[in-house]
Amino acid sequence: MNMRKLFFIAAVAMACVACGKKAESKNETAAPVVEAVAEKPVVYMTTDISPEGLVRVYDALGVVPTGKIAVKISTGEPGGKNFLQPSLIKDLVTKVNGTIVECNTAYKGPRFETESHLKVFEDHGFTAIAPIDLLDGEAEVKIPVQDTTHIKYNIVGANMLNYDWIVNLAHFKGHAMGGFGGVLKNQSIGIASSNGKAYIHSAGAIEDKELIWKHTAEQDKFIEAMAAAAQSVHEYFDGRIIYINVMNNLSVDCDCNGHPADPEMKDVGILASLDPVALDQACVDLVFNYPSSEGDDAAALIERINSRHGIHILEHSAAIGLGSREYELRSIDK
Numbered sequence: 001m002n003m004r005k006l007f008f009i010a011a012v013a014m015a016c017v018a019c020g021k022k023a024e025s026k027n028e029t030a031a032p033v034v035e036a037v038a039e040k041p042v043v044y045m046t047t048d049i050s051p052e053g054l055v056r057v058y059d060a061l062g063v064v065p066t067g068k069i070a071v072k073i074s075t076g077e078p079g080g081k082n083f084l085q086p087s088l089i090k091d092l093v094t095k096v097n098g099t100i101v102e103c104n105t106a107y108k109g110p111r112f113e114t115e116s117h118l119k120v121f122e123d124h125g126f127t128a129i130a131p132i133d134l135l136d137g138e139a140e141v142k143i144p145v146q147d148t149t150h151i152k153y154n155i156v157g158a159n160m161l162n163y164d165w166i167v168n169l170a171h172f173k174g175h176a177m178g179g180f181g182g183v184l185k186n187q188s189i190g191i192a193s194s195n196g197k198a199y200i201h202s203a204g205a206i207e208d209k210e211l212i213w214k215h216t217a218e219q220d221k222f223i224e225a226m227a228a229a230a231q232s233v234h235e236y237f238d239g240r241i242i243y244i245n246v247m248n249n250l251s252v253d254c255d256c257n258g259h260p261a262d263p264e265m266k267d268v269g270i271l272a273s274l275d276p277v278a279l280d281q282a283c284v285d286l287v288f289n290y291p292s293s294e295g296d297d298a299a300a301l302i303e304r305i306n307s308r309h310g311i312h313i314l315e316h317s318a319a320i321g322l323g324s325r326e327y328e329l330r331s332i333d334k
Helices: 003-015 051-060 086-095 114-123 158-162 183-187 194-201 209-214 219-237 276-288 299-307 312-319
Strands: 042-046 069-072 098-102 132-134 140-143 154-157 165-171 173-175 179-181 241-247 269-273 328-331
Touching: 042 051, 042 276, 051 086, 051 241, 051 269, 069 086, 086 098, 086 165, 098 114, 114 132, 132 158, 140 158, 140 219, 154 158, 154 194, 154 219, 165 183, 165 219, 173 299, 179 183, 179 276, 179 299, 183 219, 183 241, 183 276, 183 312, 194 209, 194 219, 219 241, 219 312, 241 276, 269 276, 276 299, 276 312
Parallel strands: 042 328, 069 098, 069 165, 098 132, 165 241
Antiparallel strands: 042 269, 140 154, 173 179, 241 269
8 A cells, every 4th residue: 555545544543533524414404423421432444455454353353252153244246346255254254153144135136036145145156165144045033123213123134043243244335325335234234134125225114125116215214224223233232243344346336236336446444343333434434535546536435425315324323322433543554
């Protein structure tokens, strides 16, 4: 990484960009951010996007999960190329003795039905590195939510209940509906069953994946429902979740897009925390404070986040007590 990028990361770390000044929403009706009363959560970072770097940033958290471990990823839509590759994640999955888990999509395609989705697991190389589990392959269950503003429960893949810990391993990038996708989205839409996804997208109006596109909610309601769903999983596991964002292949499009736009900015690094809000906030801050130059420009990703009011998931998640938008960014690079 060149010196310009190193200075940029150091500047963000020193400032902590506590509430993402460039990434603030202009929505005056947004719920107020809860002020932190304890020490700021730590977000660890490395610019080494490699199997070794991923394991090192995980180790920096100093937490050793026990029992049965789920590693939640996105299997990626066929045709796409930006999803986290098996070669990158294999060492970490092996280290935690994890099972790679996913859920079916709510949109039609190869990952909509269980049989074809299992084929995607295989075709994309995940079955070659670890056991896999399609959480809603056979059934779904409802778990409680604390924030019942839009959804009254969260509908998740039933197999989630078989695990003691989750390693929420997300590819941070843009998203056509949410603005950006990180650990919060990976834990809300990502762990929801296909019908549960419809429930979140409709902000509690329907529970049928076949009807999802006829009942999409107003944007902020959808985003707030995502935050509530992410919190329900966080509370169910009672702190037994490790959160990691990999900031590579930073397209404006998500891994659910089989033909994503090419990234316009270079890779940034891998970040990890025990606080999902702090982690996603840190990644957003790195994007909004990115030292863009010709051929290496964050403008498109910033526009995607702003145009979808993506910052609101951070606002609402903090407001309902899921985590803190303030954080301490610590580099583990020497």
